Amino acid sequence: MTSTTSTHPILVRTIRGVLQEGSMQVGRFEAAVLLAHVIGKRREYLIAHDDEELSDESVLRFQMLVSLRLAGTPVPYLTGRQEFFGRNFFVDDAVLIPRPDTEVLVEQTLVVAPAAPKVLDLGTGSGCIAVTLALEMPGSTVVATDASEKALVVARKNAEALEAAVEFRSGSWWEAVGDETFDIIVSNPPYIREDDEHLKALGCEPITALTSPENGLADLKAIVAGAMAHLNPNGWLLLEHGYDQGEAVREALLEAGFAAVHTKRDYGDNERVTSGRRPN
Structure with a gap:
């Protein structure tokens, strides 16, 4: 299945499992901020639309931002705001x-x-x-x-x-x-x-x-x-x-x-x- 057709529920499969790596942790709040940035929505949107789906491309972008956060880059520099x-x-x-x-x-x-x-x-x-x-x-x-x-x-x-x-x-x-x-x-x-x-x-x-x-x-x-x-x-x-x-x-x-x-x-x-x- 290609990245343009494969989809994933927004929170359950996307945020879960990528919140911790080594000694640095990305909390659920920061992860939600990063994911909202990826999809161009406010963080509150994720709460009300937990069953929506993401493309593979969005999931990869999110995972990249999480990796950068784990490496120490502050969230505002990742979202630009x-x-x-x-x-x-x-x-x-x-x-x-x-x-x-x-x-x-x-x-x-x-x-x-x-x-x-x-x-x-x-x-x-x-x-x-x-x-x-x-x-x-x-x-x-x-x-x-x-x-x-x-x-x-x-x-x-x-x-x-x-x-x-x-x-x-x-x-x-x-x-x-x-x-x-x-x-x-x-x-x-x-x-x-x-x-x-x-x-x-x-x-x-x-x-x-x-x-x-x-x-x-x-x-x-x-x-x-x-x-x-x-x-x-x-x-x-x-x-x-x-x-x-x-x-x-x-x-x-x-x-x-x-x-x-x-x-x-x-x-x-x-x-x-x-x-x-x-x-x-």
Whole structure:
């Protein structure tokens, strides 16, 4: 029987038996996400259509994705999408996979932002922060920068797909904005120590977007050092950082002259986003 005519029930014979191999396991949820991707449906579709059939070609594609997942490739890189703030964003291995904790950065920005603000997102990556802010704040002006041209390709693709008005610029930190000033500056910069043991689990993601010298603080400090000159009076700087870096970031902001410095915890109760306001 050829691959164009041979068929298989969706869940019972397809997912069962391929969920575990060696020491790495693909759970049923991830397997369902991969299978839904193969057939071009939402995961919930599989639950309601358990008796539908798949061609041999679809089964082979699914098994290939499972093999890649077993080898360590994250599911979002296999499906090319990741949800962030209720929207689907395209991702590939040129950018970090958006995390739920980064939504805290967006939420805190929405709390302090004035009406129709001018916003700068430094190191935009997939564009998830810049695009989300542009869509959540009608009338805002959003500029997003990144030193990686490959990342900017992904970010522009997301802005276009979600119909968000974002201006993208190439450059490392302050290079792309000259002496321009903003009402809000946000960033989720590299902040992991270069010797951090957790990097082993992040091997598929771009290392330059993950690690920073000086115990992970170098890029955070570089942003803080230049932020005051790029903020309008009463403008806010909001930074995502590591769970154990809150105190260091607060000290850097206070030393730079920021007021109202405070830290917001993430959904795991870890210090995650620290912000400060430029005085009048």
